[in-house]
Amino acid sequence: MSRRLGPSPVTIVLAAAVLTGTLYVGARPVGGAPAFGPLLDPVHGVWALARTATPPADATVQIPSLADLVEVRFDDRGVPHIFATSLTDAARAMGYVHARDRLFQMELQARAVAGTVAELVGDRAVAVDREARAQGLAAFARRGYEALGPQSAGRTLTEAYAQGVNAYIDAMTDDDIPFEFRLLGARPQRWEPVYTAYLFARMGLTLAYSEGELRRGAIEALVGRDAADALFPRDNPIQEPIQPNGQHAARMDFRKVPPPAQPDSGKLKIAMSLLESARTLAGAANEAQLDDVAVGSNNWAVSPRRTAAGKALLAGDPHLALTLPSIWYQAQIVVPDTLDVYGVTIPGAPIPPIGFNRDVAWSETNTGADVADYFVETVDDSTHPTRYQVDGAWRALTYRVEAIRGKGGRVISTDTIRESHRGSMLHAGGQWISRRWTINDGDDITGPFLGAARSKSVKELWEATNGFFAPAQNFVSADRGGHIAIRSTGHFPIRGRGAVRGDLLLDGSKSASDWQGWWKLAEYPQAYDPPQGFVVSANQQPKDPRVDPRYIGWDWPSPWRAIRINEMLRADSAITPDAMRRIQTTPVSAQTKYFLPMMVEADATGRDSSFSNASRLLRDWDGTFDADNRAAVLYETTLAELAARTWDELRAGGTAGEPLPRRVDTPQNVVLLQLMQDPTNPWWDDQRTPDVRERRDDIIRASVLAAYRTLVQRLGQPGDMWRWGLNRRASVRHLGGIAALGRPNVPVTGGPGSVSPSSGDGNHGASWRMVVELGDEVRGWGVYPGGQSGNPISPRYTDLLDKWSAGTLDSLPFPRTAADLPTAKTSSRLLLKKAP
Amino acid sequence: MMRHLLMRTVLVSVAMVLASMIGWWAIPVAGAVFGALTYRDSAGPVVAGFGAIIAWSGLLMYDAIRGPVSNVAATVGAVLQTKPIAVYLLTLAFAGLLGICSALVSRTFARFFARVRERGAESTEA
Numbered sequence: 001m002s003r004r005l006g007p008s009p010v011t012i013v014l015a016a017a018v019l020t021g022t023l024y025v026g027a028r029p030v031g032g033a034p035a036f037g038p039l040l041d042p043v044h045g046v047w048a049l050a051r052t053a054t055p056p057a058d059a060t061v062q063i064p065s066l067a068d069l070v071e072v073r074f075d076d077r078g079v080p081h082i083f084a085t086s087l088t089d090a091a092r093a094m095g096y097v098h099a100r101d102r103l104f105q106m107e108l109q110a111r112a113v114a115g116t117v118a119e120l121v122g123d124r125a126v127a128v129d130r131e132a133r134a135q136g137l138a139a140f141a142r143r144g145y146e147a148l149g150p151q152s153a154g155r156t157l158t159e160a161y162a163q164g165v166n167a168y169i170d171a172m173t174d175d176d177i178p179f180e181f182r183l184l185g186a187r188p189q190r191w192e193p194v195y196t197a198y199l200f201a202r203m204g205l206t207l208a209y210s211e212g213e214l215r216r217g218a219i220e221a222l223v224g225r226d227a228a229d230a231l232f233p234r235d236n237p238i239q240e241p242i243q244p245n246g247q248h249a250a251r252m253d254f255r256k257v258p259p260p261a262q263p264d265s266g267k268l269k270i271a272m273s274l275l276e277s278a279r280t281l282a283g284a285a286n287e288a289q290l291d292d293v294a295v296g297s298n299n300w301a302v303s304p305r306r307t308a309a310g311k312a313l314l315a316g317d318p319h320l321a322l323t324l325p326s327i328w329y330q331a332q333i334v335v336p337d338t339l340d341v342y343g344v345t346i347p348g349a350p351i352p353p354i355g356f357n358r359d360v361a362w363s364e365t366n367t368g369a370d371v372a373d374y375f376v377e378t379v380d381d382s383t384h385p386t387r388y389q390v391d392g393a394w395r396a397l398t399y400r401v402e403a404i405r406g407k408g409g410r411v412i413s414t415d416t417i418r419e420s421h422r423g424s425m426l427h428a429g430g431q432w433i434s435r436r437w438t439i440n441d442g443d444d445i446t447g448p449f450l451g452a453a454r455s456k457s458v459k460e461l462w463e464a465t466n467g468f469f470a471p472a473q474n475f476v477s478a479d480r481g482g483h484i485a486i487r488s489t490g491h492f493p494i495r496g497r498g499a500v501r502g503d504l505l506l507d508g509s510k511s512a513s514d515w516q517g518w519w520k521l522a523e524y525p526q527a528y529d530p531p532q533g534f535v536v537s538a539n540q541q542p543k544d545p546r547v548d549p550r551y552i553g554w555d556w557p558s559p560w561r562a563i564r565i566n567e568m569l570r571a572d573s574a575i576t577p578d579a580m581r582r583i584q585t586t587p588v589s590a591q592t593k594y595f596l597p598m599m600v601e602a603d604a605t606g607r608d609s610s611f612s613n614a615s616r617l618l619r620d621w622d623g624t625f626d627a628d629n630r631a632a633v634l635y636e637t638t639l640a641e642l643a644a645r646t647w648d649e650l651r652a653g654g655t656a657g658e659p660l661p662r663r664v665d666t667p668q669n670v671v672l673l674q675l676m677q678d679p680t681n682p683w684w685d686d687q688r689t690p691d692v693r694e695r696r697d698d699i700i701r702a703s704v705l706a707a708y709r710t711l712v713q714r715l716g717q718p719g720d721m722w723r724w725g726l727n728r729r730a731s732v733r734h735l736g737g738i739a740a741l742g743r744p745n746v747p748v749t750g751g752p753g754s755v756s757p758s759s760g761d762g763n764h765g766a767s768w769r770m771v772v773e774l775g776d777e778v779r780g781w782g783v784y785p786g787g788q789s790g791n792p793i794s795p796r797y798t799d800l801l802d803k804w805s806a807g808t809l810d811s812l813p814f815p816r817t818a819a820d821l822p823t824a825k826t827s828s829r830l831l832l833k834k835a836p
Numbered sequence: 837m838m839r840h841l842l843m844r845t846v847l848v849s850v851a852m853v854l855a856s857m858i859g860w861w862a863i864p865v866a867g868a869v870f871g872a873l874t875y876r877d878s879a880g881p882v883v884a885g886f887g888a889i890i891a892w893s894g895l896l897m898y899d900a901i902r903g904p905v906s907n908v909a910a911t912v913g914a915v916l917q918t919k920p921i922a923v924y925l926l927t928l929a930f931a932g933l934l935g936i937c938s939a940l941v942s943r944t945f946a947r948f949f950a951r952v953r954e955r956g957a958e959s960t961e962a
Contacts, residue, residue, distance in 0.1 A: 012944050015881075019864065019937035022930065026860060033916060040927040041860040042895035046912055047927075050903030183915065740914030793907045 034183045046182050048175040053794040055100070055828045061171065062835040065163040066092055070832040071818045076825050077810060078788035078796040081332040083818045087450075088160035090333045091350040093832055095164025095191070098329060102347035102790040103188050104180040105325050105735055106165070106195075109348060113198035114138045118406045120186055121736075126404055126412055133402035133415055136424045136440070137205060141197040144442015153351075154444030158193040161350040165191035179792050180736055186407075197442065199348040204439035206320065207366040207471040212555045213374045214275045216503055218664045221268035222652055224261025231257065231650075231667040234503065234554040235545040237674045240562045242474055242486060242537045243525040245544040248570065250563045254674045259682040260649045268652060273429030275664070296539040296557050297365035298584070298755055299476040300565055301484040303533040308574040311775040312478035315580045316354050316363025317756075320767040322732040324742055324798065326786030328768050332814065333453075341453040342780060342814050344768050347790075351449040354768065356780055356814075359456045359480045361772035364473035365537045367488045367525075370553035371438040371470060373495070373515070375422055375508030379432045388420050388432070391511050395421065420508070434508060436515060438491050443469035458485040458528070465489050466521055474525075474537035480774045486535035487526035488542045492519040492552055503554045523548075534569045538562040538755075558668045560753035564590040577781060580771045585807035589753035592623040592635065594673050599638055602700035611701060614638075614708035617718060625751030625758075627725030630718060632751055636728075637707035639669065639752060645699050646672060648687045669752075724751070731762040732785050732801065741792045746785070746805050769809060781809035841879060848887030849894070852935065856895060863888050863931055864938035871939030875946035885936030892931040896924070 024030070026037030039046050055074065070084040070093045080097045084090035098106060111117045115132035117125035132138070148154045169188055181188060212232075220228040240250040298317040304310045320327055328344035331352065343355015354363045379385035380394065387394040400417040418425045422436040444467070451464025458477045462485065465475055472490025493515040495502055506513040525542030527535050538561035542552065567590065568583050569575070600619045603611045614634060621631035643666055650663050675683055679696035686694045686702075694702075715721040730748045734741035748765065750756040756766050770782040785804040789796035803810065815821040848870050855862035867884040874880035899905050909920035916923070 012940065015937045015940040018933060019941055022933045022937060023861075023864065026930065026934070036926075036930055037860040039912075040930050041856065042892050042899055042927065043856045044859065047896060047899045047905060047908055050899045050905045050908050053903045053907065179911070738915060740917070741911070792911045793904060795904065795907075 029185060035185055038185070039182055044174040046179065049179055049791060049793040052176055053789075053791055055830070057828050058831075059828070060831040060833060061096075061167075062833050063092060063096065063164065063167040064835040065160070065167070066832055066834040068834065072097060072830040072832065073815075073818050073821050073826050074828045074830070075813050075821060076827050077330075077800070078827060079330040079332070079813075080830075081334070081813070081815060081818070081821055083334045085335065087335055087338060088156060089832075090335050090339065091157040091160035092164035092167070094331065094333065094345065094350045095161040095166075096168045096832060097331070097830070098345070098347045099165040099168035099191070101788055102325055102329060103169070104178040105790050106191070106348045107188055108180075108736055109202060110191075110195040110198050113141065113202045115402065115404065118404060118412060119409065120407075121184055123406050123412060126406070129404045130402075130413070130415060133404065134417060134424065134426075135205065136400070136417060136419070137201040138198055139400060140440040140442050141201040142194050142442075145194045145197040147442070148444050152444050153447040153450045154197070155193070157350045157446050157450065158196040161196065162191045162193040178790065180738070180741075183738070196349045196446065199346055200445040201439060201442070203346070204471045207368075207473075211275065212370070213503055213505055214271065215665045217505055218268065218271035218275050218652065219650065221264045221271045222260075222664065223263070223649055224258075226258040227260050230255065231671055232503075232554065232665070233671070234501075234551065236541045236556045236559055236668075237670050238559050238563070239544050239546075240540060240559045240566055241525070241544045241547075242488060242535075242540060242542040242562075243527050243544070243547070244530045244532050244535070245547055250559065250566070251544075254677050256678060257671070257675050257681055257683060263652070270429035270431065272652060272664075274426070274431065274433065277426055277428035296561060296757065298536075298538045298561055298565060299363040299365050299474065300534060300536040300569065300580075300583075301361075301476050301478040301486070302569065302575050302580075303484050303529065304482040306533040306569070306573050306575055308576045309773065309775065311773050312480070312482050312484055313575060313577060313580055314356075314361040314363065314476065314478040314484075314770075314772045314774070315584060316361075316476075316768065316770040316772075317584050318354065318363065318365065318767050319757075319765055322730060322763055322765050322767065322785055323735045324732050324786050324792075325735060325790035326767065326784045328784050329788060330782070330784075330812075334816070339450075339454055340816070342812055343453070344770075344782075344784070349446065349449075351446055351453055353449050354770065355453065356772045356774075356778055357453060357455070358778055359774075360452075360458060360461055360477060361479075361774060361778070361780070362452055362461055362475055362477040363770060364475050365539055367472035367474050367490060367542060368539050368553060368555060368557070369472045369488070369490065369492055369542075370502040370551070370555070371472060371491070371493065373422075373436050373493070373502050373506055375420070375434050375436065375506045375513060377420055377425065377432045377434050377508040382430065382432075385418065385432060388434075389509050390421075391509070397425070422508070422514070433505070436493075438470035438472075438493070441469065441491075443467070445469070457481055458483045461485075462487060474539075474542070476535055476537060478772070478774050480776075480778065482774075483529055484535055485526070485528045486537060488524050488537075492524070494518060495551070501551060519552075523550075525552075532570075536562055536565045536569065538565060558591070558670050558753065560590045561755050561757065564588065564753075564755050577771045577773050577779070581769070581781065581807070581809055583755060584766070584769050584771075585749060586755050587624040587626040587629075587749040587751075589623065589625060589751055591669065591673075591753035592621075595639065595669075595676075596621070596623065596635070598676055598696075598700055599635070599704055602697045602704060608701075608705065610708055611705055613718070614704050618704070625724055625728070625754055626749050627723065627747055629724040630720075630722040632724040633715075633722050633727045634704075634707055634711060634718075636751055637711055638704050641703035641707045641710075642700060643669070643672060645686060645703055646675065646683060649683070724749075728758050729762050730758065730765050730785070730805070733763060743798060743801060746801065748805060749807065766804070769804070771809060778814065780812040780814060782812055783809050841883065844874070845883050845886055845890070848883055849890040852888045852891030852931075853894060856891060860934075863891075864934045867935040867938035868942035871942035872946040874939075875943045875950060880943055881936045881939035884939035885932045888931040888935030889928050892928055896927070 068085045082093045115129040297319045301314040332342040341357045343352025345352045378389040380387040398419045402415045420434040422434040425434045448465045448468040455461040458479045476486045478484045494517045496512045540559040540562040541556040617631045730746040732743045768784045772780045787796040787799045855866040870884045909923040913920040
């Protein structure tokens with residue numbers, strides 16, 4: 001009888017349990033793994049991405065808001081060439097193709113500004129959201145957006161763009177849901193026009209956020225104001241400014257560095273507390289990021305009289321965090337008689353910030369001016385203030401209650417953000433500090449970029465970008481008429497009588513500390529067709545202080561890149577587009593010729609065999625950072641050791657259990673070079689040996705030896721393992737932090753101080769390299785580390801990465817009409833039609 | 837007998853393909869229906885399991901014709917920190933388990949109700 005019933009009760013119970021378990025892991029995420037059902041389903045799950053990885057060769061879609069037909073031809077690199085009859089239709093098409101290729105990136109970046117990442121990824125993002133809310137970027141961006149006129153480009157184009165994005169989202173099937181959303185078990189949200197403003201605010205945070213005043217405050221408490229001024233000078237000790245100063249070489253303005261004063265422990269405690277709070281906001285609380293990490297952007301233009309073909313040339317080379325998908329997305333937009341531009345767009349915005357049209361090419365680097373000031377406010381209550389005092393009168397603080405939500409919309413936490421008339425406030429060290437920041441003023445960024453894209457000459461481009469607000473950018477440009485120009489464009493504050501220096505904490509109780517207005521356009525650092533025949537920016541100090549001593553900022557990166565580019569351009573009076581490309585990836589660093597001799601000669605006795613081995617390696621080195629070089633790694637490690645040993649007086653704070661407190665900040669190596677001219681300066685003294693007073697050569701020798709021994713221990717005796725290519729790699733991380741979707745260990749050339757610098761964790765680098773020749777027909781070349789598609793399954797996710805790593809550039813097709821793009825160069829076609 | 841088994845496997849595979857069009861959760865539903873319908877057949881659950889595996893294998897092959905399925909396996913494998921082959925196996929095992937277990941459980945219920953009906957009929961006759 002029991003046999004007739006089939007399986008035993010145990011088998012049945014087991015089957016029921018297995019079924020329950022399988023259904024559970026099918027429907028619910030378990031541990032870190034996503035729900036298996038919707039993921040592994042071969043029809044609607046992740047496998048469906050194989051079917052959508054390559055777009056159909058020919059497709060037609062209907063968009064309700066479209067006014068007319070738009071044709072989009074994708075070239076053989078997946079770059080869309082959009083042919084529309086109006087700007088708004090072009091913006092709709094741009095939104096549609098951005099959404100198709102980069103939807104997760106767009107949503108994540110918008111959420112990062114809005115502080116709603118936790119709603120997408122869960123509670124682990126609460127800290128990120130809290131930081132974003134405290135920064136208040138979204139609130140300020142929204143205010144700025146709402147203040148725009150209804151006919152402004154910032155309104156009309158972003159609204160049309162949002163319609164394009166939402167047309168894609170609305171028509172999206174389950175098969176189209178991007179990979180990352182599947183892992184998170186989420187669906188994309190609809191796109192609001194204000195999100196474009198969010199993205200520019202985010203860019204502002206990346207480019208213009210600075211807690212420099214707070215760092216400087218801590219340094220001053222540690223070593224005194226005179227020493228702090230010398231270590232973190234307002235004017236760079238080596239002058240090779242953006243606005244040419246008539247020199248034919250960089251100028252060394254070395255001065256004596258005053259000895260460190262005794263620390264002021266009371267001030268230091270407050271300063272460190274403030275600094276830690278600000279760093280938490282910036283997410284930068286680790287020492288690696290505080291070192292003199294060689295990051296930065298470059299751009300330059302060359303006048304026709306210095307080029308081989310007699311045509312103006314322009315190079316753009318913005319350096320940013322390296323991510324997959326890339327921060328950039330290439331596109332051409334054609335609206336007859338209105339716009340014909342090729343460039344890199346930011347997914348989430350309709351107009352390329354960098355690119356070229358039929359007459360002009362342009363690119364930007366970050367000016368890095370001081371556009372954020374911190375004010376110590378006098379408040380009525382030290383823990384729960386409601387008012388703050390200005391010129392003896394009380395003013396009410398405004399409040400913003402921020403509710404941070406997790407998945408499903410439940411509230412995880414609430415924060416109260418206070419604002420003075422200057423901006424959001426930070427509470428730390430018993431003080432209330434408010435921050436005035438140009439980014440918070442919000443403005444139409446789309447308009448100036450559209451104006452640049454439509455300009456027919458460098459002069460017109462200047463005119464179009466006059467209103468560009470923030471973050472201040474060094475716009476380099478060249479036109480077909482043979483003109484070249486550079487201008488640091490953005491709003492530079494005029495500080496009040498009580499705040500001449502923006503690098504110090506300001507007294508918020510006086511209105512005299514407030515900003516009084518903005519620099520006039522004529523005062524911006526600039527050059528138009530300068531006699532030298534070229535213009536260069538590499539984030540260096542924009543104006544020579546001997547030409548204009550007014551305060552514009554102080555935190556200028558080391559000028560090595562600028563020096564090297566200027567050297568190469570001065571040395572070549574027949575420059576070709578390929579020479580421009582080679583400059584972008586030159587493995588030579590301008591700094592080595594200054595540091596290397598002192599490293600080699602630091603031990604006069606020659607008795608130490610390890611030092612002799614190290615010294616021989618360095619002496620025989622040609623100073624290049626190419627992949628096969630075996631001494632570059634020793635040089636870089638020595639430089640890091642040298643900084644650590646020299647700046648040991650700058651260590652403070654830290655937590656229990658650390659062998660040494662952390663360094664508050666690290667002066668740039670130009671300051672180190674300045675110090676090297678003074679062999680007996682007290683800064684050379686090693687704090688760990690109170691009985692001995694070290695001099696320069698003692699520290700250099702110890703640094704070379706320590707570097708050599710560290711490398712021998714880590715890599716063995718000098719040999720293949722010491723090759724630069726094995727020790728210095730770029731790391732292109734996935735934007736959402738999913739390690740498996742990033743590409744670590746990408747070989748690169750370049751090292752500290754080279755034009756394409758590589759240092760730190762390898763996560764920064766050239767985000768887009770572009771060369772443009774402004775001839776009768778404008779020709780462009782470019783590449784970025786990634787690919788057009790944000791779909792990790794797509795062959796176009798990383799198809800440009802190898803070219804970027806090798807330092808080569810793609811020729812960029814620039815057809816006038818859809819029919820001009822050769823069939824062999826066309827990978828697919830998309831027709832966007834107005835919905836009936 | 838063999839031919840009969842083969843026919844049923846083909847039929848259940850087709851049913852599983854159609855069920856998959858609705859969603860992954862339709863696989864255990866189809867398995868349960870099949871298990872209940874074939875409760876007298878001891879091989880029913882195995883056929884349901886195999887049917888699900890064959891159905892998803894076919895669908896994967898269809899995906900492979902349309903695009904880079906190996907990229908999907910490699911990417912998902914990297915995210916789950918396993919080899920690409922394991923992603924294929926996991927997918928098929930998931931379908932197979934849903935098919936066989938749901939059929940087994942539903943068959944048990946079906947048999948139970950059948951017996952209840954039989955007993956009811958017997959007592960009515962008595």
